[in-house]
Amino acid sequence: MATGGKDRQSREQRERARAYQIRQEIHRRQGQRRRRDNVLALVVGLLVIAGAAALQTVYFVSGPGAPAPAPTVTDTPAPSSTSIDPLLPDPSASDSTSTDPLAPVPDTSPTP
Numbered sequence: 001m002a003t004g005g006k007d008r009q010s011r012e013q014r015e016r017a018r019a020y021q022i023r024q025e026i027h028r029r030q031g032q033r034r035r036r037d038n039v040l041a042l043v044v045g046l047l048v049i050a051g052a053a054a055l056q057t058v059y060f061v062s063g064p065g066a067p068a069p070a071p072t073v074t075d076t077p078a079p080s081s082t083s084i085d086p087l088l089p090d091p092s093a094s095d096s097t098s099t100d101p102l103a104p105v106p107d108t109s110p111t112p
């Protein structure tokens with residue numbers, strides 16, 4: 001019966017060693033899985049950022065966000081009109097009534 005105790009101890013030691021090896025293997029696999037997940041997340045994140053940058057570049061270069069073309073300046077001869085500003089009326093063509101709100105109003109009151 002003395003050998004029965006040693007068998008039990010050796011069996012328990014083998015069981016503890018096997019459980020320890022299993023825990024080490026699980027820990028190793030978890031580390032590999034975490035590393036793989038981190039690399040995958042990094043690659044996907046970089047692809048999303050690169051895609052967003054490419055889409056914005058396309059949008060602002062050739063899409064509706066593109067700037068309108070600048071008008072080209074061409075030299076044209078000046079108009080031969082005597083008026084300084086074409087939006088102002090010609091003073092020689094005006095009649096006696098002025099439409100200018102700041103023009104002086106003639107005095108039409110009867111004189112005594």
